[in-house]
Amino acid sequence: MTRPRPYANPYYCGVGLGLVLLGAYALAGRGLGASGAFASGASLLVATVDPGRASANPYFANYLADGGPAGDWLVFEICGVIIGGIVSAALAGRVRFGIDRGPSATPRARLVAAAGGGAIMGVGAMLARGCTSGQALTGGALLSVGSWLFMGALFVAGFAAAQLLKRLWQ
């Protein structure tokens, strides 16, 4: 095994990410996203288990209207994110099976916090109509008021919550 290469300069990565976002605006007429792909998948699950419930629920019905996940732009984009992450990590020798956690957090505590934090983010992203990708980055660069409001709120709450979570990370 080769040693993992150090991470790249974050400013260069940010500019690269910004050019990807700009490319998405110019070529696809829309920005990036992530939580929308999860909503699309959840809609398919509900439609498979209980079709009546899915069609009666405007939130799910909206995601199913354009053919469901198989035709959803964000689902393909998020599949790309996973592939891009794998390839990039593999080329840098950074694929490692394990758990990233704070020095004093047990693996079990870390996984519970990860799943719980994920679920809370899912609720927040559903209400806000997007996450750090679809609102903060995409809407932020387009100067959308709601996106900047979301971004401000998420960092305020994140910094506050982190003060109560020091044992998890420090």
Added chain:
Amino acid sequence: MSGGLFLALLIGIAFGAALEQAGLGNARKLAGQFYLTDFTVLKVMLSAILTAMLGTFWLGRFGLIDAGRIYVPETYLWPQLVGGLIFGVGFALAGLCPGTACVSAGSGRLDGLAVVGGIFAGVLGAGLAFPMLETFYRSGARGVVTLPVLTGLPAGVVVLVIVVAALGLFQAVAWHEQRARHE
């Protein structure tokens, strides 16, 4: 696969690679932002926003792209404020956001996979509760409203203010990091 979906896949690959290269597939680096011990999140997010914002502004000004054809997320004040607060708490707990969780899971991390599963459960649960949440979900609707429209300032001025504020923040972070190294 249609051309549009193939393009989505390619854009996603570049997006995921950029996140991974910066180290944003590692929850400890993201969590470090909330303790001011690692500024990768701020550096990557702000420089990405600056790049895309300036690119859209100038390419639009020179007529190279039609900015009017780009989908701008609509503003819903209350759900986006409350959703942001809820999301921030989840972010600090999870140490990853939805996009970075996919990168973390892809590079083999079990915690990233747990975050991915959690997000799916959260979106599913909130979606099932939609009939109860619908009134709130649609509250504070303002349509597409941008900072220049809100403030009455020309777009160029808003862009300039954001660029100057971001560069100031980058400089403050550089000083902070220099001080931290000497301690």
